Amino acid sequence: MLSFLHDIPLVGSAYAWFLVLLAAASYVSFYTYVVPFFIQAFLLNEQNLKNKYDAKWAVVTGASSGIGRALTEKLASQGVSVVMVALDDQLLESFHADMCSQYADVADVEFRKVGVNLGSSGYLQVIAEATEDIPVQLVFNNAGFVITGLYADVPLPAQLANFECNAAAPIHITHLFVNRMLNQGLRGAVCFTSSPAGLMPAPLTVMYSATKSFLTTFAASLAPEIKPDGIDVLVVHPSPVDTRFYEGNTHDLDAMRAFQKTAYPPTTIAACFFKSLGRFVIHDQGYFSLSLRMLMKTVDYNFLALVFSRTASISGDYTKTKKDRPLPDDNSGGLVTPRRSRSVSAVSAADSVSRSVSRSVSRSVSVANRRR
Ligand SMILES: NC(=O)c1ccc[n+]([C@@H]2O[C@H](COP(=O)([O-])OP(=O)(O)OC[C@H]3O[C@@H](n4cnc5c(N)ncnc54)[C@H](OP(=O)(O)O)[C@@H]3O)[C@@H](O)[C@H]2O)c1
DSSP, X not given: OOGGGGGSTTHHHHHHHHHXXXXXXXXXXXXXXXXXXXXXXXXXXXXXXHHHHTOOEEEEETTTSHHHHHHHHHHHHTTOEEEEEEOSSHHHHHHHHHHHHHTTTOTTOOEEEEEOOTTSTTHHHHHHHHTTTSOEEEXXXXXXXXXXSOGGGSOHHHHHHHHIIIIIHHHHHHHXXXXXXXXXXXXXXEEEEOOGGGGSOOTTOHHHHHHHHHHHHHHHXXXXXXXXXXXXXXXXXXXXXXXXXXXXXXXXXXXXXXXXXTOBOHHHHXXXXXXXXXXXXXXEOHHHHHHHHXXXXXXXXHHHHHHHHHXXXXXXXXXXXXXXXSOSSOOSOOSSOOOHHHHHHTSOGGGOOOHHHXXXXXXXXXXXXXXX
């Protein structure tokens, strides 16, 4: 296109060098991503974390369902006892009971359940007390949920509950257990279930994308600080996973339905943690993470943000989600997490916030039996 530049001495050679450097940068960017991706996907064996860290106890948040449940089962199968943290509901109750009866004859494997709402205050103290007599060396910050809809249309307290569960809770929990490990001179690991949704602008799931982006940066920045103390950090970006994550979302988004059709089993995601822990800091799993990274290597983030801002409003998901104003209630919200009834009435019934939010804003903090 700009071949005429070659005819101009000096400018021609500078331009040629620019093209060489650009090509070199593209190769480096491409291969430094793709080679680790394929090593993680196809070459790594799963490690025994009990042996690797001489670990007796793990904490898994969101342990009652999906990826957290798969992590709990895998840890137990390796002889690691698990503190199962999740909403204080029947799901946690029955999974805890199942695990206790399954391992009733295995002396070294125990389970504690801690039923708390990570979307509101008070959970840290409950978790801290439930674990103060045990050495926790493996921490899985996994609990999370998504709110669909336009950011301004979802009441602020619900958005803040989502922020608390997805981003603030991992900050608190990580701080607690890393300090305990450092003080006791224990080796260990801190893991995060993030999402490729944090890699690019994501209209209609603004808080989800932002919290996942935060998690990845937080983990990648923490990793070098505590690696010298023998504590590894790993953040996994799963492609769509077949879990309750997609259940009960308020808006029937085409994008969410498309993701669900291509979902991987939760055991595939759990395996990523066991493969990459201590070997890598970030593990991108599956087709969606790979495609998004390739997109981001091809199109600059700033440019993509510009394109999205101009085009997202013509998508079917946007037009069917956009509401007539004014909303029936003051939607500016307070800082206090509302009762369930309030969060639902703050927007029209059809646009009530997602299943997860409704559950998370309605539950009081509680801790269940500490031992089986
Ligand atoms: N599924 C996907 O396609 C996908 C893709 C990328 C990343 N992820 C991430 O993977 C993680 C696990 O999600 P999943 O797919 O396994 O979904 P899931 O089956 O819905 O499991 C989520 C877990 O988190 C718990 N939880 C939700 N809100 C909570 C709260 N406020 N307080 C305490 N616990 C709470 C849930 O408890 P209850 O079951 O009692 O609600 C459940 O145990 C999430 O961080 C999610 O963002 C999922």
